[in-house]
Amino acid sequence: MDSQVLVALSLSMVGGLSTSLGALFVILAKAPNLKMLGLLQGFAAGLMLSISFFDLAHNAINSIGFLKGNLWFFGGVIFFAIIANFIPEPSLAPTADSKSKKKHGDEGGKDVMKKHRRQVLFSGIITAVGISLHNFPEGMAVFLGSLKGLRVGLNLALAIALHNIPEGVAVALPVYFATQSKWQAFKLATVSGLAEPLGVIIVAYLFPSSLDPEILEGLLGAVGGVMAFLTLHEMLPLAFDYAGQKQAVKAVFFGMAFMSASLYFLEISLPADVGL
Template identity: 50%
Template structure:
C-alpha cells in the first residue's frame, strides 16, 4: 500500500513539475523579444514570486506554526539565499559573446542576466523540493488530496518557469537552454518523493513542512528584490517595471483566489 501511495505521489509531483516546463515553453515559443519586453516580463515574474511568498507561503506558515516561528523561518530563508548568492561565482561566457561591455547584449550584461537565471533556477528548485514533500504527505493521506495539491502547484509553477527561462534564453540566445533550465528546475518535486519514499519512509510533521515553506517564502522574496526587480527596472524603465510588478502580483492574487475559493484546492 505504501509503495502504491509513493507511486501515486510520484505521478502527481510529475504533474506539478510540468508547470515550470510549460512556463519555459511559453517563453521560448515567443518571437524575438525586445529588451523592454524582457524587463517587463521580469517585472511580472518578480510580482508573481513576491505574491507567492507574502500571500501564500508565509500566511500559511503563520496559521500553522505561529507568527514568530513563521517569520523566523522566513528570514532564515532570506539570509540563507543571500549567502548562496555571495558564494556562487558568476558563470563565464568567454567565447560566446564578443560585443563591447558598454552596450546591452554585451558580455558583461549577458553574464549578469544568465547569472540571474541560474540563481532563480536554484531558488525555484529549493522551492519545489518542499512542495514535492507536501504532495507526498498529502498523497499518503488521500490520493484526491494529493491530486488537488498537485494541480495547485502546477498552476504556481508556470510563472516560475517563465522566471527561469527568460534570462537564460536572452543570455545564451538558445531556446533549448531556456526551456531545459525551466524544466529541470521543476524536477525537484519528483526527487522529493523519491527521497521521502525511499530514504525517509516515515511521515514528516506538518509543522516542519510549514516551517520549510516559510523559509522558501523568504527565498522567493529575496529573488524578487535582489535579482528580478533590478533587471526589470534596468531594461524596461521605472514606470513600466513598476506596473509589471504589480500586474504580476495581481495575476497571482487572482490565481490564489481561484485555487482557494473556486476550485477548492487550498493548501
C-alpha cells in the same frame, strides 16, 4: 504503499513538467527586446514575491506563530545576504550602451551586451532555484492528497500544473535571452519542475512518519526569506534598468496578483487537511 507512491510520482510529474510547457511558450516566441525583458522580469519578480510573502512566510507564521515564523524568514534573508557578498555579479544599466559604443565602438557595445546577458542569466538561475524550492512542498502535497484517493490527487496535480506554467516562463525567459539557447532555457525550466516529484520521493521514503511539521514550516519560511531577498536584490533592479521604474512596478504588481489568484485556486482545490 509502493503503488501509492507510484501514483503520486506520476501525478507530481504532470504538475512538475508543466514548467516545461511554460518554457515552450518562451522558446517558440520571438526573443524579447530589453524593454519587454524588463517587463517580464518584473512579472517574474511579482511571482516570486507573492510566493515568498503570501505563501511560504504566511504559512510559516500561521503554523508556528508570528515570532518563530519571522525569525525563520529573516534568518533566510540574513543567510543569503551574507552569501550574496561572495557572489561576483556584474551591474550595468542599459543607459551605458550608448556611452560605451561612443567610446569603444562596436566592441564596446558587444562587451556591454555580454555583461547584460551574464546579469540576466544570473537572475534566471536565481529564479530556477527559488521556484525549485517552492515546488518541493507541492510534491509533498500531491503525495498526501493522493493518499486520500486518485480523484483528490489528480485534481491537485492539475491545479498545480496550471499554477506552474507561468513559473516555467519566469525561469526560461532570462536564460533564453542570456544564452540564446532554446535547449538551455527548456532544460533549466524542466529541472526546476522536477523538484516536485523529488518532494514525493523524499516525503514518502525519508520521512514516512517522523516529519516534524514545525521544522518543515520553519525551513519553508526561511526559503521565503531567501526568495524575497534574491528577488529584491537581483531581479527587481534588472526590471528597473530595462523597463523603467514605473512600468516595472506595474509588472511586479501584475505578477503578484496573478500568482495570488493562482495560489487561491490551488488552495480551494485542496482537501481541508492537506496544505502546501
